[in-house]
Amino acid sequence: xxxxxxxxxxNDEAVEFLCEPQQTLLDVLRDELQLxxxxxxxxxxxCGACSVxxxxxxxxxxxxxxxxxxxxxxxxxxxxxxGDQLHPLQQSFLEEAALQCGVCTPGILIAAxxxxxxxxxxxxxxVRYWLAGNLCRCTGYDKIVxxxxxxxxxxxxx
Amino acid sequence: MELLPPFxxxxxxxxxxxxxWRLENPNSRLLGGGTDLIVNxxxxxxxxxxxxxxxxxxxxxxxIAGDGAALRIGASVKLAAxxxxxxxxxxxxxxxxxxxxxxxxxxxxxxTVGGNLCLDTRCIFYNQSEWWRASNDYCLKYGGSxxxxxxxxxxxxxxxxxxxxxxxxxxxxxVEIIGRGGRRTAPLAELYSRDGRxxxxxxxxxxxxxVTARAAPGLRAAYDKIRVRRAIEFPLAGVAVALARDxxxxxxxxxxxxxxxxxxxxLEETAALCGGGVDEALLQRFDALLKAQxxxxxxxxxxxxxxxxxxxxxxxxxxxxxxxxxxxGETR
Numbered sequence: 001x002x003x004x005x006x007x008x009x010x011n012d013e014a015v016e017f018l019c020e021p022q023q024t025l026l027d028v029l030r031d032e033l034q035l036x037x038x039x040x041x042x043x044x045x046x047c048g049a050c051s052v053x054x055x056x057x058x059x060x061x062x063x064x065x066x067x068x069x070x071x072x073x074x075x076x077x078x079x080x081x082x083g084d085q086l087h088p089l090q091q092s093f094l095e096e097a098a099l100q101c102g103v104c105t106p107g108i109l110i111a112a113x114x115x116x117x118x119x120x121x122x123x124x125x126x127v128r129y130w131l132a133g134n135l136c137r138c139t140g141y142d143k144i145v146x147x148x149x150x151x152x153x154x155x156x157x158x
Numbered sequence: 159m160e161l162l163p164p165f166x167x168x169x170x171x172x173x174x175x176x177x178x179w180r181l182e183n184p185n186s187r188l189l190g191g192g193t194d195l196i197v198n199x200x201x202x203x204x205x206x207x208x209x210x211x212x213x214x215x216x217x218x219x220x221x222i223a224g225d226g227a228a229l230r231i232g233a234s235v236k237l238a239a240x241x242x243x244x245x246x247x248x249x250x251x252x253x254x255x256x257x258x259x260x261x262x263x264x265x266x267x268x269x270t271v272g273g274n275l276c277l278d279t280r281c282i283f284y285n286q287s288e289w290w291r292a293s294n295d296y297c298l299k300y301g302g303s304x305x306x307x308x309x310x311x312x313x314x315x316x317x318x319x320x321x322x323x324x325x326x327x328x329x330x331x332x333v334e335i336i337g338r339g340g341r342r343t344a345p346l347a348e349l350y351s352r353d354g355r356x357x358x359x360x361x362x363x364x365x366x367x368x369v370t371a372r373a374a375p376g377l378r379a380a381y382d383k384i385r386v387r388r389a390i391e392f393p394l395a396g397v398a399v400a401l402a403r404d405x406x407x408x409x410x411x412x413x414x415x416x417x418x419x420x421x422x423x424x425l426e427e428t429a430a431l432c433g434g435g436v437d438e439a440l441l442q443r444f445d446a447l448l449k450a451q452x453x454x455x456x457x458x459x460x461x462x463x464x465x466x467x468x469x470x471x472x473x474x475x476x477x478x479x480x481x482x483x484x485x486x487g488e489t490r
Contacts, residue, residue: 044201063197130263133264
């Protein structure tokens with residue numbers, strides 16, 4: 001089947017790629033563009049390990065077709081740190097030891113960033129609801145939630 | 159990990175173009191948000207389509223328009239947009255609650271109104287991987303000849319579990335359908351057949367392009383549901399109630415339930431409950447109506463009995479709270 005030519009922006013950089021219609025955005029990121037930060041967990045939208053931003057909206061890259069990225073802006077974990085400067089959430093996850101194996105971490109960081117952008121002052125309940133689509137089988141969530149709340153406070157200048 | 163089968167992707171920009179391609183490709187599937195479809199295609203559930211027709215590029219299908227009395231929602235509107243819309247939140251709180259309660263944020267950002275209304279019915283013997291279903295000799299819904307939920311049954315009991323349908327059914331929802339004969343409107347309840355296998359009453363080429371709702375003056379409506387995890391998951395039972403008070407009497411009552419039957423149930427005979435106050439005697443008659451019309455089978459990991467009880471408790475609770483004080487439900 002003919003490949004589709006897709007023009008998109010990934011982490012603020014114009015990117016063009018060829019993909020087959022049945023390749024998901026996650027397949028494209030990992031297999032065509034060698035961006036291995038977004039992980040494939042369940043491939044059914046349950047685990048959130050492939051969370052990326054599409055035009056400012058948090059989505060599971062495993063459920064979006066690569067062709068659907070045409071003309072849209074994609075943000076992945078690779079764009080989160082600016083050079084050597086980690087995003088405050090990344091720094092906080094390190095400091096609070098909010099990860100063990102790290103497979104869920106890129107998705108959780110992207111999701112947490114999306115939350116703080118729309119709600120800079122979330123309650124613990126709001127953080128837990130927002131991250132409900134991101135499963136972690138190692139740390140038990142407590143440190144993750146604590147990190148997000150700490151960064152929210154820090155970013156508010158608290 | 160299972161791979162998606164090959165298909166062609168068609169991206170129409172008008173409803174007419176979508177219909178033309180639908181007619182040319184009888185073996186096509188419609189792509190809304192893909193949050194259910196892509197999962198099912200990957201699991202080999204349903205016929206592998208020649209083409210997917212992406213309905214997200216059609217402007218008229220992405221619009222929410224209306225006022226406090228009537229609302230029109232395009233079928234490609236995202237659930238997150240519906241839940242956040244100021245008009246919907248102000249005048250159709252039950253609908254906003256239903257949209258906000260679907261799965262998790264990542265799904266709501268992609269999933270569409272049309273997709274949720276036309277959500278494939280679900281069953282523990284159906285929503286499984288290819289090897290799981292193959293080793294179980296498939297089932298009546300797809301690929302097999304036996305229903306594992308009710309082995310002697312000739313009909314499929316797979317359960318409808320969309321959250322928007324009940325919230326719209328209690329607001330006199332109507333769907334706009336496009337097909338070979340042009341556009342037509344039908345009461346939302348008529349969109350559903352009562353068979354879990356062929357659960358929609360649409361012709362092969364037809365699709366839903368919008369849905370409307372009405373909010374009569376003084377009507378109070380809310381939606382709530384029970385599920386395994388409160389922040390994600392399909393409903394084990396979901397209930398929408400819309401009622402109006404006439405002084406200290408119940409003036410109007412409409413109730414719809416999802417997660418129990420193969421179709422979203424708009425409860426019949428609720429008019430007989432109106433005209434008096436809301437007391438325990440009335441609620442017991444209400445229980446009896448629900449018990450008679452809900453038919454939860456063991457299509458989830460929880461028992462049908464539990465889901466029917468859960469629906470009854472939710473329905474009672476919503477009626478009481480709406481009658482007492484315009485309960486707005488959980489918001490987040």
